[in-house]
Amino acid sequence: xxxxxxxxxxxxxxIAARVKALEALMIEKGIMTTEAVDRxxxxxxxxxxxQLGAAVVAKAWTDPxxxxxxxxxATKACAxxxxxxxxxxxxxxxxxxxxxxxxxxxxxxxxxxxxVLGLPPNWYxxxxxxxxxxxxxxxxxxEAFGLELPDSTEIRVWDSSSEMRYWVLPVRPAGTENxxxxxxxxxxxxxxxxxxxxxxxx
Numbered sequence: 001x002x003x004x005x006x007x008x009x010x011x012x013x014x015i016a017a018r019v020k021a022l023e024a025l026m027i028e029k030g031i032m033t034t035e036a037v038d039r040x041x042x043x044x045x046x047x048x049x050x051q052l053g054a055a056v057v058a059k060a061w062t063d064p065x066x067x068x069x070x071x072x073x074a075t076k077a078c079a080x081x082x083x084x085x086x087x088x089x090x091x092x093x094x095x096x097x098x099x100x101x102x103x104x105x106x107x108x109x110x111x112x113x114x115x116v117l118g119l120p121p122n123w124y125x126x127x128x129x130x131x132x133x134x135x136x137x138x139x140x141x142x143e144a145f146g147l148e149l150p151d152s153t154e155i156r157v158w159d160s161s162s163e164m165r166y167w168v169l170p171v172r173p174a175g176t177e178n179x180x181x182x183x184x185x186x187x188x189x190x191x192x193x194x195x196x197x198x199x200x201x202x
Contacts, residue, residue, distance in 0.1 A: 050116075050118050051185070052081075053116035053117050053188070053193050054186070054187075054188035055081065055083075055181070055185045056077075056081060056116060057169060057170065057184075057185070058181040058188065059081070059181060061172045061184055062180075062184070066080075070169065071093055074092055074167075075089065075090060078091065078116060083115050084115055090165060091164075091166075091167065092164055092165070092166050094156070094169065095169045096171045098171070100154045100155075100156060101155050101195065102158060102195050103133060103141065103155065103156070103157050103195030104158050104166045104168060104194050104195050105130055105134060105157055105158070105160070106124075106130065106159065106161065107131065107134060111160040111162055111165055112165060113160075113165040117190055117193055117194070121190070124194070134157055137155045138155055141155070141196060145191065145196045145197060147196065147197060147198065167194070168193050169193075170188065172199070173200060173201040175202075176201055183202075187199050187200065187201075
């Protein structure tokens with residue numbers, strides 16, 4: 001993939017350098033500590049985002065009317081649960097089925113629905129994932145993520161952008177009919193909402 005020529009599109013390296021410089025300045029001025037920065041990143045990467053997305057998925061699995069609203073307008077449906085904000089203004093949810101598996105990528109940079117998934121994982125931002133996922137999704141899912149899908153399963157890859165951020169409503173696993181929303185949400189992983197994994201039964 002060629003490097004974007006638009007001068008307004010900064011490279012990841014330049015953005016990372018600016019962020020690091022800003023972080024160092026805030027720590028130097030006593031505005032934040034290194035521990036606080038690390039904790040904030042941890043919260044967004046592993047706690048707030050994925051947990052909120054998992055709660056949305058669990059509700060969609062147990063509430064057909066909410067699921068219909070989620071698929072029709074994900075941003076509005078998530079707002080019903082108090083979920084939204086920066087990087088989540090224009091979200092679209094695509095549904096996995098028995099015959100269709102969806103996966104998300106951002107070929108330009110790393111556009112991603114932060115309010116429901118947290119910070120994007122490093123591999124999501126890597127050029128190898130961004131380019132190969134579009135060309136050979138079945139191979140990438142198998143080799144990079146250990147996800148072997150039947151040949152009969154259609155794989156659809158959705159390219160997120162700053163105008164539209166996709167995420168996946170995974171298939172509810174069999175044998176979970178008696179689980180409540182909280183228990184169901186605990187099964188949902190970030191990878192299953194990106195499409196590089198599936199939800200496994202307990």
